[in-house]
Amino acid sequence: MDRLAATDTGKLGELYVRHADDAVRLAYLLTGDLALAEDLVQDAFVRLAGRLVHLRDPGAFDAYLRRTVMNLSNSHFRRKKVERAYLARARGAIRTQDGPWSDRSVEDRDPLWQALGRLSRRQRVAIVLRFYEDLPEREVAEILKCRPGTVKSLVSRGLETLRNEIRGEGR
Amino acid sequence: MRDDLRELLRRRAAQVPPHLELPRSLTGRARRRIALNALAVGLTVLLLAGGAFAGVRAFRAAPVRQPEGEPTTSSDQHTPSASTIPVCTSARLRAVGSMQGAAGSREGGISLANLSDATCTLQGTPTITLLDQNLEPVTSGVTLGSSPPGWAADGSPEPAGWPVVTVRPGDSAFVRIRWSNWCPDGRPAPLWRLDIPGGGTVDVNGFEAVTPPPCNGPGQPSTVEEGPFEPGTGP
Numbered sequence: 001m002d003r004l005a006a007t008d009t010g011k012l013g014e015l016y017v018r019h020a021d022d023a024v025r026l027a028y029l030l031t032g033d034l035a036l037a038e039d040l041v042q043d044a045f046v047r048l049a050g051r052l053v054h055l056r057d058p059g060a061f062d063a064y065l066r067r068t069v070m071n072l073s074n075s076h077f078r079r080k081k082v083e084r085a086y087l088a089r090a091r092g093a094i095r096t097q098d099g100p101w102s103d104r105s106v107e108d109r110d111p112l113w114q115a116l117g118r119l120s121r122r123q124r125v126a127i128v129l130r131f132y133e134d135l136p137e138r139e140v141a142e143i144l145k146c147r148p149g150t151v152k153s154l155v156s157r158g159l160e161t162l163r164n165e166i167r168g169e170g171r
Numbered sequence: 172m173r174d175d176l177r178e179l180l181r182r183r184a185a186q187v188p189p190h191l192e193l194p195r196s197l198t199g200r201a202r203r204r205i206a207l208n209a210l211a212v213g214l215t216v217l218l219l220a221g222g223a224f225a226g227v228r229a230f231r232a233a234p235v236r237q238p239e240g241e242p243t244t245s246s247d248q249h250t251p252s253a254s255t256i257p258v259c260t261s262a263r264l265r266a267v268g269s270m271q272g273a274a275g276s277r278e279g280g281i282s283l284a285n286l287s288d289a290t291c292t293l294q295g296t297p298t299i300t301l302l303d304q305n306l307e308p309v310t311s312g313v314t315l316g317s318s319p320p321g322w323a324a325d326g327s328p329e330p331a332g333w334p335v336v337t338v339r340p341g342d343s344a345f346v347r348i349r350w351s352n353w354c355p356d357g358r359p360a361p362l363w364r365l366d367i368p369g370g371g372t373v374d375v376n377g378f379e380a381v382t383p384p385p386c387n388g389p390g391q392p393s394t395v396e397e398g399p400f401e402p403g404t405g406p
Binding site for chain 2: 042166
């Protein structure tokens with residue numbers, strides 16, 4: 001078992017060096033938090049470490065890793081949403097929402113970046129996958145488990161929200 | 172807006188520092204994960220193999236169901252799973268003998284009833300010992316021989332599972348006996364004892380009421396022929 005683990009971790013090291021940068025960048029754009037992005041990507045590699053023997057096509061690892069990072073990111077935001085809802089109820093507050101990313105640096109004054117962080121999670125994912133990963137709507141729809149028309153709508157509304165936010169901040 | 176957004180995302184992504192080697196903490200977590208996965212696979216295989224083995228064993232041990240209206244025979248009931256059932260020991264058995272007169276000899280057999288509440292098996296041929304009135308073995312003047320089982324002598328089909336005879340609680344197995352030339356005439360009948368292969372000895376009741384065969388060959392040994400265990404209580 002030790003030999004198996006050594007072989008697999010050796011293989012994992014190669015895959016990490018080749019794919020970690022891209023995965024962390026994607027996670028960072030989805031979460032807005034570099035430390036959280038590093039954690040999510042490490043979690044993703046740990047998950048995939050146990051499944052390397054089943055990976056028949058090494059070329060598919062990139063997509064596999066992206067999907068895992070996406071899922072972990074979604075799980076993270078779901079947990080945060082539950083936490084926020086609980087805290088809001090505890091404080092007697094009414095408003096709970098999908099919420100912006102939480103660790104924006106005080107010095108980080110980029111209005112578009114700030115506005116991106118205030119989008120709903122699904123809108124932000126759709127926009128990052130479309131404009132950073134350059135994935136077609138069909139692939140984004142597969143990742144978000146929705147129809148391509150829904151992706152189109154998410155991107156369109158997200159862009160509209162961003163425009164409105166930038167205009168609002170410019171006034 | 173779209174171009175601004177693309178530019179922003181690329182600029183932000185470029186802030187991510189390069190990852191040049193697998194972090195040590197990740198290596199440890201990955202090893203644990205791989206080990207856990209291997210353990211889970213091993214346990215799953217073990218459970219599946221255990222389940223399959225238990226299923227096959229239960230299937231083989233299941234009794235053969237007799238259609239309604241057809242008479243059951245002991246052989247049908249005794250066929251399955253003989254390999255997993257213990258040998259009948261003398262403590263479980265009660266032996267009763269009976270013989271009838273034939274042309275100068277006595278023919279009959281010994282019925283071995285299973286008095287316990289568990290099924291057991293018999294296989295092979297028991298060793299017969301004749302005892303005198305002092306319960307001493309008769310070591311001379313007696314020749315032991317073998318004879319075919321009753322079903323073979325009758326031309327009946329071989330019972331299922333034979334030569335292993337599975338004896339359920341309350342059921343019996345049978346040993347065919349042919350006895351001749353007990354000299355001199357008037358010599359007291361011996362007591363009979365059976366040595367069960369792997370199961371100890373058991374004394375036979377009922378033969379004391381049998382009149383020994385006539386002495387047709389003075390000076391010749393008495394002959395006892397016995398068959399192997401077979402299902403049922405004899406003819």
